[in-house]
Amino acid sequence: MKLGSIQYSGFFQYILNTRKAFIAFVVSLICMLFFIDGLNAQNIDVNDSVQATVEKSEIDTASVNVHSPHKATLYSMILPGLGQAYNKKYWKIPIIYAGFGVFYYLINYNNTEYQLWRNAYYHTLLDPDGLEDPVNEYEELYGDNPDFLRDRKNDARRYRDLNYILAGVWYLLNVVDASVDAHLFTWNMDENLSLRVEPHLYNPVGSYKPVGGVKFSLRF
DSSP states (O other), X not given: OHXXXXXXXXXXXXHHHHHHHHHHHHHHHHHHHHHHHHHHHHHHHHHHHHXXXXXXXXXXXXXXXXXXXXXXXXHHHHSTTHHHHHXXXXXXXXXXXXXXXXXXXXXXXXXXXXXXXXHHHHHHHHOTTOOSOOSXXXXXXXXXXXXXXXXXXXXXXXXXXXXXXXXXXXXXXHHHHHHHHHHTTTOOOSTTSEEEEEEEEEOOTTOOSOEEEEEEEEEO
């Protein structure tokens, strides 16, 4: 009976231990499920937070005034140098107006010369005998050579017209410069994007004497 009772109690002890192990397993499984669910909820919260941050960043970016090449071009067309000021390239403005000043001087000078040569030439045609006083010093010096007066008149007019064209080109360059600067306003110009120019020695083919040169290194 003792042996049977020992076996019987051992069986119940096994059942009891098995039940405890099963309950511990179930409790562990439930805790694990709650832990995984909590992680998923936290992950969803993080994703929602990131998404909200991205949307807020997009809204903030949309609200910021983006540097506009169209505005820079339009400003330079309206007033030369205004597009450069919009691009914060203030040092270019004196250069632009110095160029216009040079062209203004050349146009004015050549136009004055054209008027003088023209008056002298036409007066010699109207007064071939030289009975009247010369209209200016050019007629006084070259009145006996109308062909020379005509050629100088045409040269002065050609130079004047050429400077008009060059002034127009200078105006267009001002517009193009403002537009290009505006497109490159946010361009990345760090050390990994650079063009280096440096002296370099190399050995030509068939020669043992090094020759000096210039080395261009473009880094992407």
